[in-house]
Amino acid sequence: MSGAGAAMRRVFVDGERAELDQPRAAELAGLAARVRELTEAVVHTDVDAAEVAAVSEEIAALTRRLAAARRAAPPIAAPVPGAPHIGRQLANPVTGPLNPIAPPVEIHTRPDRTVFCDFTLTSVYEGPPGFVHGGVSAMVLDQLLGAAAHAAGAPGMTAALDLRYRRPTPYGVPLRGEAEATEVVGRRTHTAARIIAPDGTVTVEATAVFVLPRGLTPEALGNVE
């Protein structure tokens, strides 16, 4: 089995990572939400130099307090019977409520196994002035495409990701992401996705191929249907 396959098995099947119950996850999600506000404030602040220095010191002190009890690796959520493990990665940089760099994006699965998300990116994700960074759009789409592969019962790791940036993606407005699996061939799952602006314009289109690492089964990843 590949290194990635073995690592996934250790985390999701063998219980290598700390597993948080819902109240503890909610506490830490609240902390991450405050840090997201802090990031926004840092990017936009215009306070004077003395205040910047004072706040920097306070933040360094807060960081030391949090680091006083440190885990070796990000924790995951306790398993939910019947649900895929993909939703257990609480520190995922796209969907993870515990990760301050995640917007976070909440992905939903429809009964027909397609997936969608409604999300708003703030100006901290700016690339070209006034618009979302292309790498951030790619990150969101990679996750959404991966979720579509999971939803189809054919999860895998991203082997290829192809993007078409049709129009600039605005930030600060509600965006819709949609994705679906288009074909499953052996360990390969082909997927397609798009980001849609509030006026219905498709700003980015993506296709991706996901490959299930050798030695893993969809069942081991929690795709139980």
Ligand SMILES: CCCCCCCCCCCCCC(=O)SCCNC(=O)CCNC(=O)[C@H](O)C(C)(C)COP(=O)(O)OP(=O)(O)OC[C@H]1O[C@@H](n2cnc3c(N)ncnc32)[C@H](O)[C@@H]1OP(=O)(O)O
């Ligand atoms: C497992 C998933 C778990 C997810 C957990 C939750 C997170 C979800 C998050 C989701 C979002 C975030 C996701 C992330 O961030 S995943 C992180 C980014 N991705 C990676 O790091 C992947 C790195 N690559 C690899 O580990 C290997 O290359 C993999 C495992 C992908 C394949 O290595 P393996 O040795 O197994 O491959 P094989 O040679 O036996 O080929 C097998 C089949 O695949 C076909 N093929 C191979 N490559 C390509 C390609 N580029 N285009 C088209 N097809 C390709 C190949 O032709 C063959 O098909 P066939 O000839 O049999 O028909």
